[in-house]
Amino acid sequence: MATTIADAQNIFIQCYQCGVCSGSCPKSRVLPGFLPRRMLFQMINGFEERQLESGLGWECLTCGKCQVHCPQGIDIMGLVRDMRSKMTSRGVNGLVAHDSILAPMYSIMASPAIKPKKSMYLSDDVKTDPNSKTLFFIGCAPHLDAPFRDDVGFKGIDVTNDAIKALNLVGIVPAVLDDEKCCAHDYLWRGDRAVFEAFGRQNAAALQKFDTIITACPECYRTLAVEYKDLLGIELNVKHLSEVLAENIDKIKSKDRGEVTYHDSCRLGRFMNIYDEPREALEAAGYTVKEMTESREDALCCGVPTWVSCNDENKKIREQKLDYALATGAKRLVVPCPKCEIHLKCLQADLSEEGKYPIEIVNFATVMKESLEED
CATH class of the missing domain: 3.40.50 (Rossmann fold)
Structure with missing residues (x-):
């Protein structure tokens, strides 16, 4: 699959004639004028600055629906991520919801000196084993409990405990990492590769000790299984909770x-x-x-x-x-x-x-x- 703007140039003419990306795009249904093929055309055919300055790259959902249906196999999501990195370097930033709460939290966590103490979120009836070769990667769900429990009813701490209890009930007692850091999925998809790499390097040594890593978060799953390997050279055996339960x-x-x-x-x-x-x-x-x-x-x-x-x-x-x-x-x-x-x-x-x-x-x-x- 093409993964960069340069890689896509050779097959772009065929892709642009197709238009499947725009036809399948959910955002195109609700935002008049937002057309993925137009965005890609401008990026590849000499109008990159115009497209970057427009900020439209931030309107993409990065849902991947266009990419699934692309008959030419272009990595459209990789292109959008590349765009966002370039926009960020130019100061054309996306509007991030709840950033006044989330940004300070992740900035603090980024420090190597900070140890999150993830085990404090676990209830007394959850079984874990520090010697297990299977890790449950908790992710950020417990951190999101505070800003969203009262407002929308999201119970991130409960989700974490429920996931581990489900594993316990099929006979799996995983380890958890007290000093586990965010997988930095959001930073990567907002174009901030440096922060993504900083978090990844902090996680790497501890994660590589485990034979299997299980997570209840699809974003953590994708990041640990794919982006850590492709961008950081860190290969991990990662499974989503649903895969493990289906196996049992x-x-x-x-x-x-x-x-x-x-x-x-x-x-x-x-x-x-x-x-x-x-x-x-x-x-x-x-x-x-x-x-x-x-x-x-x-x-x-x-x-x-x-x-x-x-x-x-x-x-x-x-x-x-x-x-x-x-x-x-x-x-x-x-x-x-x-x-x-x-x-x-x-x-x-x-x-x-x-x-x-x-x-x-x-x-x-x-x-x-x-x-x-x-x-």
Whole structure:
């Protein structure tokens, strides 16, 4: 696959004639004039400065829907990331939601002297083993509990504990790292390669000691499994929680638990091709999964990538997503990603939308933990 602007030049004429990227782009539906093929055309054909100064690269959801459907196999997401790096170096920055809270938190964590003490988030009934060769990578979900628990009902600490309890219930007792740092997914996708590398280097030595790393966060999963290898030369064996539970289906007892619908997060689905495993685990537990109008490779994004461009256009995407969920008739929407959960619950909490989306949004880890405990 082409991974840079220079790599794409040789096949760009064929790509531009196709237009599949613009036709499949969710943002093109809600933002008139936002066309991925136009953006790429300008970047490659002498109008790079105009495109960078426009700031439109920040409007991209980086959902990867265009890339999945691109018949020429162009790494459009790599091109967008390259654009953002160049825009950042020029001072053309994206508008980051909640940055007054999140930026100081991550700036503090970036210091090598800071030890996050992740184990303090674990409840007394969670089983961990410091000698295990399997690590549960906690990620930032517990840190996001404070700013979002009261406002939108996101319980990041609970999600973390539920994920480990689900593993315990299928016989896995993982280690956790007290000094685990953020995977820096957001910094990489905002074009800040230096911060991404700084976090990665701090994590590297500790992570490489484990045979397997499990995470409940699709962004951590993609970053540790792919970006650490491609950009830092650090090769790790990483699995998402859904993969591990699907591998242990024989330990999940089925009984009729009703209907749910499932949200394919971009990083877990289109970026890592994990579609069947979460559904298999849910069905093994006795849930009937009702598919939305757009699912799997065509699933609609939650609308707010890396906290960038949380605006009215992206709100329309979230509205469409929850409309799709309601149309299934299911009472629960299961999401595998902490950030997707926050973004969709944020719409429910919007006072102007109060009562409009009567569906319970629940994390995959929580649903599976509840099911396994009932068994």
